Amino acid sequence: MKLLVLGGSVFLSRAVAADAVRRGHDVTCANRGTSGSVPEGARSVVWDRDDPVPEQLAATAYDAVVDVARHPSRVRSAVAVFPSAHWVFVSTVNVYSDESTPGGRPGTLPMRDPIHEDVDLAVDMEAYGPMKVACESLVRDGAATATVIRPGLIVGPGDPSGRFTYWPARMADGGTVLAPGRPEDSTQVIDVRDLATWVVGATEARLTGDYDGVGHATTMGEVLSAVAAGCDADVELTWVAQEFLTEQGIEPWAGPDSLPLWLPRPEYDGMTAHDATPSYDAGLVTRPVADTARDTLAWLRETPDATVTGIGREREAEVLAAWRDATGG
Structure with missing residues (x-):
């Protein structure tokens, strides 16, 4: 599989690239090149997503794309360049407007209203979930097939947030x-390595639908x-x-x-306290x-x-x- 990871140098996107390399896939990581490094065996291409896509990426037919972005403009432009690929978009449980009801799963909880323009989270942190809602729609509407995965708290080695740590x-x-x-x-937590393994599996299987990327x-x-x-x-x-x-x-x-x-x-x-049963049924395995x-x-x-x-x-x-x-x- 020819896989494009938009990111690939930090935490989850890097773990995805590393797992895909281990499985023998042809992996390209595209990022600004300003933080971290891509895993050994992956190809690195410098791309600031506020700029036009580099020709070497645009000219390549990728089987799948993994994206962790939160800016609608960046997702919109990337999907337009790679519409024939299977997309795995990493969203967030913050897309749900109901945070008080235990046992929710995709399709059972109300969603936040989307924000279609880019918002600086330093100015408005509450825009994070609504921007991800907009990004999800862009992927579903623009990609050939798509998986949307909504993680909660991702933990484990390499965590840049220091929360679980x-x-x-x-x-x-x-x-x-x-x-x-x-x-x-x-x-509810999920190990970054388990989530990454599931993401790569979703690209291989061209899994479709919306799932919560959470552990039990x-x-x-x-x-x-x-x-x-x-x-x-x-x-x-x-x-x-x-x-x-x-x-x-x-x-x-x-x-x-x-x-x-x-x-x-x-x-x-x-x-x-999300109900992760659909995710486990779709191949998620956690340690x-x-x-x-x-x-x-x-x-x-x-x-x-x-x-x-x-x-x-x-x-x-x-x-x-x-x-x-x-x-x-």
Whole structure:
């Protein structure tokens, strides 16, 4: 298969290119050439997608294209150049306007209204999902055949966001760990390597339809315990109520003042509890979270400059002390 990966140098798109090379496909990665490197065995072509497509790409008949873009203009122009290829477009669960209903799947949840023009997320972060909605439509309308995959939180070695990465790093330090919310709160992650393998399989099979690229719905308690086990960590989890975390100024999900993976309830009960049955039926296979945590920790130790986002140990200790004072613990 002659495969064009739009990207190929960072995280998911790089994992896709690497998996496709391992399977013996002819892989070309097109990106700006300003971050990361493409996997060994893949061809690299420099293309800023705000510029016209390079002739060497336009003149090639690709069997399939994998795209992770969020800008409608870039997707529109690329689909116009490669309309005969099978497209796998990596979207996001943020296309759904209902984030509170657990058990949703494509076709059962309302979608956000599309935004068809490019929006700077530094100005309006809320435009991310609506732009992806528009991109999905461009791919469906313009490509010969298409797969739309909507991931939730992608995790594992090479993660540039540092969100999940916080937890292997923290567990490896041992001791009393601040666990956010309740152990029964839902959460849902997918290893980047498992998602990439499924994406390549979708290109080979010319799979069609819309799917959520998420792992099995599970709980914060199960995930944090699995991370600790994968990191062979001796820890004690202390669960702190979300109302108290908010009072203490702890942010959810991501950022330097956050506890990653934590989301306020009940408004986000559905965002991390999608029904992934259709995706598994369509070939998705996922590994245990403990294995992902082990490999992420190994990558962290080999990569001193890797991003790890979340509160520091001193801040964690302050919040735990305040929680003990407030609860008499």
